[in-house]
Amino acid sequence: EAGVAQSPRYKIIEKRQSVAFWCNPISGHATLYWYQQILGQGPKLLIQFQNNGVVDDSQLPKDRFSAERLKGVDSTLKIQPAKLEDSAVYLCASSFQGYGNTIYFGEGSWLTVV
Amino acid sequence: GESVGLHLPTLSVQEGDNSIINCAYSNSASDYFIWYKQESGKGPQFIIDIRSNMDKRQGQRVTVLLNKTVKHLSLQIAATQPGDSAVYFCAENSNQGGKLIFGQGTELSVKP
Numbered sequence: 001e002a003g004v005a006q007s008p009r010y011k012i013i014e015k016r017q018s019v020a021f022w023c024n025p026i027s028g029h030a031t032l033y034w035y036q037q038i039l040g041q042g043p044k045l046l047i048q049f050q051n052n053g054v055v056d057d058s059q060l061p062k063d064r065f066s067a068e069r070l071k072g073v074d075s076t077l078k079i080q081p082a083k084l085e086d087s088a089v090y091l092c093a094s095s096f097q098g099y100g101n102t103i104y105f106g107e108g109s110w111l112t113v114v
Numbered sequence: 115g116e117s118v119g120l121h122l123p124t125l126s127v128q129e130g131d132n133s134i135i136n137c138a139y140s141n142s143a144s145d146y147f148i149w150y151k152q153e154s155g156k157g158p159q160f161i162i163d164i165r166s167n168m169d170k171r172q173g174q175r176v177t178v179l180l181n182k183t184v185k186h187l188s189l190q191i192a193a194t195q196p197g198d199s200a201v202y203f204c205a206e207n208s209n210q211g212g213k214l215i216f217g218q219g220t221e222l223s224v225k226p
Binding site: 004033040041042043044045048056091093099100102103104105106107108 | 146148150155156157158159160163165203205207208213214215216217218219
């Protein structure tokens with residue numbers, strides 16, 4: 001079974017530029033998550049989708065971050081404009097139906113803002 | 115607010131010894147707990163989970179213990195191997211919102 005796919009794996013941008021990350025979840029998984037992981041910390045949930053609807057985006061900095069999952073499968077996370085403090089790993093994860101189901105993570109997209 | 119924390123940030127063990135990684139949680143509504151292993155440069159990898167109606171669950175070389183009275187979770191790794199070196203995270207989940215909350219992590223280092 002293929003895992004969660006993410007791209008790009010690494011990205012370096014200057015502050016105030018924009019960046020987009022793509023995620024393809026495990027086939028058949030209705031729930032998709034984007035987490036931000038700052039070095040030395042545990043992942044923090046940014047947004048959770050159930051199919052193509054948003055379940056939780058309470059910790060998404062909406063003035064600069066946006067995410068979509070238009071067809072209920074792939075998802076894109078965008079940052080515009082980027083700040084230095086956005087340097088982190090952006091992890092995409094998926095699960096069959098959300099709560100109580102195992103959440104599987106991708107390898108992450110490493111962002112450095114300079 | 116709700117939080118999940120770990121007692122020790124680093125743990126160093128000898129190869130072949132048993133490892134115990136501890137975790138405290140504060141949200142009494144949490145009823146599903148997961149341990150993840152994260153190797154350098156990789157995403158978190160599911161190890162084992164436990165629901166609140168259990169106090170112990172065993173996997174291959176790993177055992178998770180849950181003490182709801184003191185809101186404590188532990189991961190035991192038997193016969194620790196160099197390949198077990200990684201950062202271990204506990205995470206809690208509640209059906210009140212369903213958000214998975216991670217702790218800071220414990221770095222396990224296995225000495226040959």
